[in-house]
Amino acid sequence: MTINLLDFDAKNLTGFCGEIGEKPFRAKQLLRWIHQSGEADFDDMSNLAKVLREKLSATAVVKPPEVISEHISTDGTRKWLMNVGSGNGIEAVFIPESRRSTLCISSQVGCALACTFCSTGRQGFNRNLGVAEIIGQLWWANKALATTKEEVVPENNSISEIKQVRPAEHNYKVSNVVMMGMGEPLANFENVVSALDLMLDDNAYGLSRRRVTVSTSGLVPAIDRLSERCPVALAVSLHAPNDMLRDELVPINKKYPLKELLAACQRYLKTAPRNFITFEYIMLAGINDSISQARELVKLVKDTPCKFNLIPFNPFPNSGYKCSSSEAIRQFRDVLMQAGLISTVRKTRGDDIDAACGQLAGRVLDRTRRTNQGVMEVAS
């Protein structure tokens, strides 16, 4: 089988170089070519000896997932749908802002955790993404962004013309990565950690730990392992102020209830690159958005240094939920802020291309492990 060098973090690439009789510094050169220059063709890696290039061409490839479509929003947000085989697709979204630009990437095809408000969860689980498929989203985004032409304002708003839009005030290099696309990153632990290592490696993407965020629905043992293996910024999807409601919305809560989850957050802070945990809280009308629930939430997190990110629910067909009104969100936020909890309301970006949180549906076919109960054994 042909080896895909995008599957290797620095350690594995060094091991591979050893196996083909090459010195460790070749691994560094290869990392730079592949991840910094976005080079996929060994023949163009000019500082590698010809013999080595031939050896590499005979045994290996640099193969990111194939991009099937690209959508570019009028606000500069871009979404790529990528083919990961067997009719399955994943999505990655680039969100440019003036001070930072964030790439939101996927970790699995579908998700087994079946949160009731999540379109990915509704589709069931197909499989974990490989390292090449995870890091390939960043590889591709950097390449696509580097080759975008300067701003051309579309005359007729057709997609092909919108492709050229590049609002000048935005920053077009990926400065932050959030693992908030499809899937539960901590349920695909080893591959996600290898991809994170590449994001942080100075010979690859060189991102700071503070600018790489793993978002989890709360797999407690894996939170502990992440703090040992690769402590990056942590976002925890809380969504409810008590176990009764969280059991319903985020079924993995039955396995790892709030008390255990918050204790894991406290432990994580010992090695975390930031001195707070980000709690994500989706705003669902009449479900979790009352003033009394906000007060309950304040009590729940009183011992955990944290910030809140309130996420307006993004609807999808037959979701059965409605987004809270902006007034309800404002009042909820006020309760948190008055208690000293920094809380932001997530702006919706890329509305015109369905690029918002929870709308990264991709395509999940062959749902081999769909659960009825929602709670299932996940590798932890």
Ligand code: SAH
């Ligand atoms: N599995 C991880 C990361 C992917 S989901 C997690 O659950 O944290 C990323 C974020 O999108 C989570 O906070 C999730 O709760 C939120 N989300 C899911 N569906 C959503 C929807 N329909 N509208 C708004 N946010 C949603």
Ligand code: SF4
């Ligand atoms: Fe999975 Fe996260 Fe969606 Fe829950 S919210 S089903 S954990 S992707």
